[in-house]
Amino acid sequence: MPPHPLASLLYGTRTKMVIPFKNILNLEKEKGFRWGYPGMVVVIRGHEELFFDFSSNGLRDDCVVTVLRTLEAVRALQESVILTPHEKKDADAAAAENQLLSGVREDLHADRDADPSEILSRIESGTPMIFDDPNASILDFKPTKAMRITCLTIGSRGDIQPYIALCKGLLADGQHPRIATHREFQGWVEKHGIEFAPVEGDPAELMRVCVENGMFTPRFLYQATSQFRDWFDGLLTSSYEACKGSDLIIESPSAMAGIHIAEALSIPYFRAFTMPWTRTRAYPHAFAVPSHKQGGAYNYMSYAFFDNLFWQISASQINSWRRKHLGLKPTSLEKLQPNKVPFLYNFSPSVVVPPLDFSDWVRVTGYWFLDEGTAWTPPADLQAFIDKARADKQKLVYIGFGSVTVSDPRELTQHVVDAVLKADVRCILSKGWSDHFDKKDASVPEVPLPPSVFQIRSAPHDWLFKQIDAAVHHGGAGTTGASLRAGVPTIIKPFFGDQYFFATRVEDLGVGIHLRKITVNALGKALWIATHDDRMWGKARLLGEQIRNEDGVATAITAVYRDLDYARTLIKKREVKIEGGGEVEDTEEAWTFVENDSDGDVARLGEPEVVWPASSSRAQGSWGGGGAYGKRTSLGSMVLRGGQRTG
Numbered sequence: 001m002p003p004h005p006l007a008s009l010l011y012g013t014r015t016k017m018v019i020p021f022k023n024i025l026n027l028e029k030e031k032g033f034r035w036g037y038p039g040m041v042v043v044i045r046g047h048e049e050l051f052f053d054f055s056s057n058g059l060r061d062d063c064v065v066t067v068l069r070t071l072e073a074v075r076a077l078q079e080s081v082i083l084t085p086h087e088k089k090d091a092d093a094a095a096a097e098n099q100l101l102s103g104v105r106e107d108l109h110a111d112r113d114a115d116p117s118e119i120l121s122r123i124e125s126g127t128p129m130i131f132d133d134p135n136a137s138i139l140d141f142k143p144t145k146a147m148r149i150t151c152l153t154i155g156s157r158g159d160i161q162p163y164i165a166l167c168k169g170l171l172a173d174g175q176h177p178r179i180a181t182h183r184e185f186q187g188w189v190e191k192h193g194i195e196f197a198p199v200e201g202d203p204a205e206l207m208r209v210c211v212e213n214g215m216f217t218p219r220f221l222y223q224a225t226s227q228f229r230d231w232f233d234g235l236l237t238s239s240y241e242a243c244k245g246s247d248l249i250i251e252s253p254s255a256m257a258g259i260h261i262a263e264a265l266s267i268p269y270f271r272a273f274t275m276p277w278t279r280t281r282a283y284p285h286a287f288a289v290p291s292h293k294q295g296g297a298y299n300y301m302s303y304a305f306f307d308n309l310f311w312q313i314s315a316s317q318i319n320s321w322r323r324k325h326l327g328l329k330p331t332s333l334e335k336l337q338p339n340k341v342p343f344l345y346n347f348s349p350s351v352v353v354p355p356l357d358f359s360d361w362v363r364v365t366g367y368w369f370l371d372e373g374t375a376w377t378p379p380a381d382l383q384a385f386i387d388k389a390r391a392d393k394q395k396l397v398y399i400g401f402g403s404v405t406v407s408d409p410r411e412l413t414q415h416v417v418d419a420v421l422k423a424d425v426r427c428i429l430s431k432g433w434s435d436h437f438d439k440k441d442a443s444v445p446e447v448p449l450p451p452s453v454f455q456i457r458s459a460p461h462d463w464l465f466k467q468i469d470a471a472v473h474h475g476g477a478g479t480t481g482a483s484l485r486a487g488v489p490t491i492i493k494p495f496f497g498d499q500y501f502f503a504t505r506v507e508d509l510g511v512g513i514h515l516r517k518i519t520v521n522a523l524g525k526a527l528w529i530a531t532h533d534d535r536m537w538g539k540a541r542l543l544g545e546q547i548r549n550e551d552g553v554a555t556a557i558t559a560v561y562r563d564l565d566y567a568r569t570l571i572k573k574r575e576v577k578i579e580g581g582g583e584v585e586d587t588e589e590a591w592t593f594v595e596n597d598s599d600g601d602v603a604r605l606g607e608p609e610v611v612w613p614a615s616s617s618r619a620q621g622s623w624g625g626g627g628a629y630g631k632r633t634s635l636g637s638m639v640l641r642g643g644q645r646t647g
């Protein structure tokens with residue numbers, strides 16, 4: 001697509017920027033940065049947003065409309081499969097070059113397959129290797145011996161389910177995976193043939209503190225630090241027990257213990273998560289999503305803020321556990337260097353586009369779906385309800401808020417029912433939010449449901465979402481993945497934490513609506529738009545197709561194999577253990593390989609100091625290019641690079 005020039009007037013300067021239209025996701029009208037000026041926010045794929053101030057509303061609105069129109073035209077073109085003569089020429093040239101290169105490679109590496117041990121010996125001797133063959137098999141990276149891999153996680157269904165999918169993949173690939181989490185999930189984990197180890201904690205209790213107080217609000221911090229101290233001690237010790245004997249730990253950072261346990265066991269350590277947790281200017285931290293976009297500096301700072309806050313409130317307990325149970329010296333954020341840890345994000349790169357400033361060891365793998373719907377038969381009455389909606393040519397929506405509990409469930413149900421009637425749609429209702437309430441006071445009568453609403457307890461979303469025209473939910477990472485994969489418009493009413501992030505994301509992608517409040521009018525209107533807006537429907541359908549083409553589990557397993565050597569380089573040398581409180585040798589120089597607090601900048605400037613194997617993954621991975629951009633100091637150059645990367 002030809003780039004289009006946009007000019008913006010920064011105070012006292014003139015800046016010219018080139019933004020390819022295909023990299024613009026969306027436009028928003030907002031208040032300008034300067035008081036009294038109308039503003040416009042440009043949301044860019046995998047990049048921080050750009051802000052423009054205008055001298056009048058008319059000018060701003062004109063600009064918004066013009067850009068939106070052009071975007072539509074560009075999108076229509078992109079969707080068409082016919083190549084322009086120019087594109088055809090490029091494609092032919094690329095194919096010819098590829099063929100030429102593979103010919104050369106075959107000659108050079110004719111004997112490679114015959115001797116994989118040569119690769120291993122080169123790894124051991126520290127000879128840098130560059131993997132530039134796009135057809136290289138992952139067998140080249142796969143460890144020769146099966147590994148005992150412990151996946152450590154806490155939280156609710158959505159925090160466990162992705163690991164079940166991952167572990168099924170690892171099992172099939174000959175590894176020995178284990179899931180370490182709350183007892184409540186033992187049966188479910190074992191049903192899938194995966195080994196289980198218990199860690200402390202009651203998911204409902206963790207959920208309650210989040211929903212009632214909001215994530216990391218002063219009230220949350222007060223409750224966590226006053227009521228969860230004992231639990232936290234139990235979590236740390238039980239996690240250590242659960243991880244003993246492993247060759248590798250993959251941990252959701254919310255579980256907090258893994259990085260230290262890996263240090264004590266001297267084994268490689270990966271993080272995996274459902275929500276953004278790694279510094280970037282493109283997205284805010286999952287728990288710090290502002291109601292209006294604040295730009296790259298805010299986004300970046302939000303991670304530093306959370307890393308510090310999280311560490312500050314847990315440090316003293318962690319350090320005394322390290323000393324007593326792990327035999328390790330106290331640590332600090334600078335020593336831990338969490339930003340160096342290889343990271344697997346189990347969301348789709350089409351939903352959360354990997355930002356330019358992610359390091360090479362941070363991978364966005366695609367969702368780890370656990371399909372439970374294939375062997376599931378719907379109850380006859382549910383099937384009849386769906387068939388009737390189809391026969392009556394009525395739009396069918398799903399409404400459910402997962403494991404979230406609310407203070408007035410009766411009112412919520414009433415609003416939902418009224419909104420469904422107002423939007424004139426049929427609705428499958430999963431009323432999880434009442435469970436909590438029913439237990440408390442069963443005498444309060446239920447809200448009667450009209451015939452257009454059918455209530456279910458639960459159903460596998462991979463089956464259910466194929467039947468519907470739109471979904472309304474809480475924006476849990478997994479549920480968002482499920483409705484986007486089905487290609488249906490997604491309305492998200494967030495309750496806490498990362499749900500605000502996913503609500504913003506679906507709105508930015510144009511595939512859904514961020515619902516701020518559940519009122520009859522707001523939900524009714526959102527339902528109507530989601531079931532009638534062709535543009536939203538088209539975008540959702542396209543995104544669904546992209547997600548269905550990804551294989552998150554396979555990508556993640558490949559990433560684990562590829563980054564394993566990198567992870568090993570981070571293992572801290574620990575010649576001397578604390579024993580009987582004796583003298584401990586300071587081993588700091590043995591593992592500190594960047595200066596304090598510069599790591600963020602290093603990652604941003606894209607000059608990774610670990611040249612290998614980071615460079616190898618860069619040459620291979622589809623995320624590539626992490627280290628390839630130069631200094632990025634001005635808005636203009638950032639935009640240009642955005643274009644280079646995806647263009």
Ligand SMILES: O=c1ccn([C@@H]2O[C@H](COP(=O)(O)OP(=O)(O)O[C@H]3O[C@H](CO)[C@@H](O)[C@H](O)[C@H]3O)[C@@H](O)[C@H]2O)c(=O)[nH]1
Pocket residue numbers: 155156157158159161274275401402403404430457458459460461462475476477478479480482496497498499
């Ligand atoms: O009837 C049901 C209910 C759920 N699911 C699936 O179960 C998973 C639930 O995942 P998710 O939405 O991520 O989980 P929750 O436990 O509801 O959400 C918690 O965990 C998520 C992952 O960390 C966070 O994003 C949320 O904020 C947090 O509330 C998804 O794959 C759903 O498709 C079904 O198939 N059928």
Ligand SMILES: CC(C)[C@@H](C)/C=C/[C@@H](C)[C@H]1CC[C@H]2C3=CC=C4C[C@@H](O)CC[C@]4(C)[C@H]3CC[C@]12C
Pocket residue numbers: 154155156158159206207209210224225228229232254310313314497
């Ligand atoms: C000093 C201790 C007591 C402090 C640090 C601990 C606070 C706990 C209660 C907080 C810290 C991080 C929180 C946390 C992080 C992320 C998630 C994922 C989400 O999907 C469910 C809630 C869950 C699992 C919550 C639960 C409550 C946690 C675990």
